[in-house]
Amino acid sequence: MARFKLLLTKLDEIQNHDDFRVVWFSSDNNFPHELAHFVDYLEKYESFETCDNYVKEFQSERMIILVLIELFEYLSYFNSLLQIQSIYIVQRNLQNMEYEKQKYSKLVNIFTDERTLIERLRHDILLTYRHDLRITSSCLDEIKTEQSLMSLNTHSYTLLWNQTFMHHLVNDPDIDMNRLKKNMIEQCQLEYSNDQVELNKIKEFDEKCTYDNVLYWYTKDSFVYRLVNKAFRKRNIDLICKFRYVIILLYKKLKELSIKQQKENYSTVYRGQKLGRNDLEKLQSNVGHLISINTLMSTSRDENIARGFIFGVEVGVIFEINTISASDNILHPFADISQFSLIRSEGEILFFAGAVFRINSVQKEKDFTWIIKLTLCNETVEQIEQFMDGIKEQLASITCWDHFVMKTDDLILFKKYYKILIGKKFSWKDIMTNVTGIHFYYLFSIFGDYEKVIEYYRELLHDEKFVDDQLRILLIILIGYNYFHVFEFDNALFHYDIALSSLDDNHILRGEIYIHIGDVWRTRDNVETALSYYKKALEIVMSRDVDNRDVARLCRKIFDIYLEQNNYEDAVIYQEQADTIDENYRQRSEFDIETSLKYFQNQLDNQSGHSQFQRANTLYSMGQCFMKKNDYSQALKLLLQAKELFENHLPSHDEFEYIFSTLFLNIALVYALLKDNFHALIMLKKASDIFMIFNTD
Template sequence: MNELRQINNYVVFQTDLEACIDYIKSITNEKIFLVTSGRDAKSILKEVHELAQIDSIFIFCFKSENQQKEKTTRDLSKESAEFLWFQMFKDVILRLPRGNHAKQQMIEFCQHYYRGNEKELKFIREFKHDYKSNMAIRWYTKETFLYKSVNKALRTEDIEQLHTFRFFITDLSLNLAAEYEKLKKKGEKIIMLYRGLIMEHEELETLKQNEGNLISTNGFLSTSRSKEEALEFATKPTKRTDSVPVLYEIQCNIEETDSTIFADIAEFSDYPHELEVLFDLGSTFEIVSIKKDIELSLWLIKLNASDKGSKVAKEHIELNRKDEEETSLELIFGRLLIDMGQYDQSLKYFQSLMLNDYTQKDDIAKINNLIGSAYYNKGDLDKALEYYELAYNLMMNDKPVRIKDSARPLTNIGLIYHRKGQYDRALELYLKSIKIFETYYGKEHIKTTKTLTNIDVYESSSSTSTSPELDYEDETCASASEESSPALSASRASSAPRLQYTVQMASMRPTVPIHRVREPMKTAVIRLTQKQTTDSEEDAEEQSCIF
């Protein structure tokens, strides 16, 4: 048991073959190391050996002639990357409070997860007593619970765990930013970095089709100043026939990139000879070229560090900060869950906020409104109505009465009746909320126009199936609302270009030698194209849920 925990802390024992197979198939966003007896190997292998979630299969057998017949399969994730969502997440998490409560929450999670693993528990105790914010990079380079847990959360985009580790993620990002400022003062203008990996043919073809586009990581990207270190990993022997060796050559122009943060971390590392350079969350790179290097017998992918992706994200984020002074960051974080369709996780998150002592009294009603929005997106209109009405009643019974805030749940109650076909009741509520929005925000504000859009939909409900718009807590997707709202189209030139985003998956793996294999890092290929859209086309678009 202890030996298994040294490989991976989470160990599950199964004694029933069918239950074991069902459990394996239920895992969708994790990789599994499967250890099975020789007796059961034939039965279980035919059921699971092609599953994407299986990383490696080990057959425990006493017959020496069979001990080398280990089957290993690897398949990098093909899930879509939510580039803009991840940039939104980074923006919010870096501004969340990271005091003692956040640190204690992270420590308690780690103590529970690594219970029984004395080696990691010792590191957790050391972290609890000795850690300071300026030690984040050093702790990240250690092969301990922290590195494993943070990268697992980033790799799987597990929002609940990412929120749990916000304390350390923020410190690490801030430390990298500070080191980047030191790097800029050294006078280097062009820095060449390298990353070696074994890549699947299919993934390479995807990248080859995207020359000139951007690639973005969803985690902290590890590279090296040493080409030899990268080549060591890229050219290591492999029995995989579906893969090829790849070397990333990354050019960083210090004078041209402000938002792509990276830092030399060799002085903080237990392995300084690796000359490791670490990129911050969500760094973006332009794919310059992809060519076969005959001399090195590998594919050479040239990248340029780029600010293009961050500039697009910055515009989106600035739009979504509208009226943010009215909404706490904890609620904004929860709204991101709804934004990316993780409704069950959002419900779990909001329920935990309700139980926390530090949650502000004024936020309780807003949380109920957001819970209603999660149920609305799940299609449970009755449950959504229950929480919208609870939010509205809490606001109206408060001292003083929160008329301004009440317009949000009032609008959402209206859309429930709208969806139920009770149009007169819906219109009555819409008109009531519009009066409040106009009083407190003005006729031109997005909140007012959003409700006007719902009335526009109401008037055409007899001939169209267009859905009304939700009013959550804020305009977390304000850019989407402005594009889809007929009420706004008259005030915007019909020929105004709009950025559209197509996001595909690729992946990058670490440069470090085999004795310190880093986690696989998912990346997104981002295409940025402009499309001229007429008002008539906008009116025909399906309205999206916005904050």
């Protein structure tokens, strides 16, 4: 469960804000007073054993900067440790020392006095905070203007989704910046609750940070840069939102500067970067394609400055970025921020998160250095805007619960019938990878437009590549189901009959089709024929290993007909059967919402001996009832209460995916119905993260 708990990490826990630690290893217990400059991230050791144990406590997430005082003999050992990023040595007597520097990839230099080392260390730490970042990228095949969204692959769709999130993050005309600032300050104070020096900086930021000086705060050696970029690199949505205040200010400031600087000449900029071999190979294999950088990225006009950051690293790259054709890229602004920087001589150009580049070439310059040529792209802006418009349209088009059910019924039935026909579970991963040959992104975009859905299903039936007989049966049933919703009942019955003729007499799917046929006759007010088909369906499903909830719903249908016929004796038999089954499930099969709400409220009022997990389940059920009533504010209140209880009382491994993925989807839907697209996107991302984790394990 450890990986899943990470998804639910609360922000009242310290987020390990420091990206590295300085470890000062000296055997003489003599520590210079200048080390006070590093008090926030300094550890001092006098013995090899204690120093070694400390270093090995860390995994790759931290970077250790090691200082050895008159302990050259340990250089080879520490150079081999993954936790060590760089090594500085003071060795006052160098006359009898012989060594080959190229053998020690992490050795920065050997100094003859501590003061010189400390000055170099201070300089390098500042630059490390600002430059030595892992580049998180998403590869994207080039999208042609004439392509539709239904042609996007998984990587492309994910990238565009991330772009949509970033757009909503920084573009909200009704946002309360004072509230955002308060949230950020509280989080920063929590992060540095035991660090008075940093707490003083946070207080100063709260009092003095403005739109005009936000870049000054970002470029200085402080908590702002460290926490913002850590959140971006980890793709922690909740943490990113905590720093939304400063992210919005940075975006607007870079946008303003980029407009002012359009005529300035800095067509090529450079970035020196330590890069893992896997990341390098990924870039090599995607020459000609596009990548998106998901953090704010600092570059320099001066190539020599960039090269200074890869001195002595195992694999160093120089990104040579051509920006000449993208100077008006307002979606991903970039600008010269030298006037705000503490080191103005760098000629620093800062790119806002999400910038998209084409990989032109990846070439080896020498043993440990590679040159990667990129071009900043404008050509994806149109597609990104098109995608964002599509997402907005889809969210806006869901006007009520019933409309959403119409838009998702096909997917629910597809997953259910796919398992029956093919014999295996149809997963979220299958949807993301189009494993069935169906473009679900496109299909979801037209759900609710039954005629378009029928047309698409018919095209699939005539597709020579779509030759699986089982999938053909499934599509024929869905075509009939969509004809039913446009009141073309004869066409619906025609397709149901075709599907029945393709199945064995004892096939379990016949029961499902009988239910659909019964629904047609029920809608036509031919209750006797409907009742006969419902009973035939019940006979089949009762003899098979099926979800009892389906049995309960079917019993409710039969109960309703008997009740309408005033046949109370038979009606109560099916009602009691459904009630007994419902006791084992969160959501009742009861069609009457008010009856369900009374039942759940009674459970809530009499749960003194029940667990918090059971209480969460009841709140979840009530939230879904209020969704069906179109009371979305009350639904959201209850669902969020359920979410908090579930997070504090985690379900078992087997229940985790179902509970959290569906809960987040329900919350996302309520936010969409309340026209809060930003929070709807966040909840959709959390749901998809859980789906993908469970389907890649």
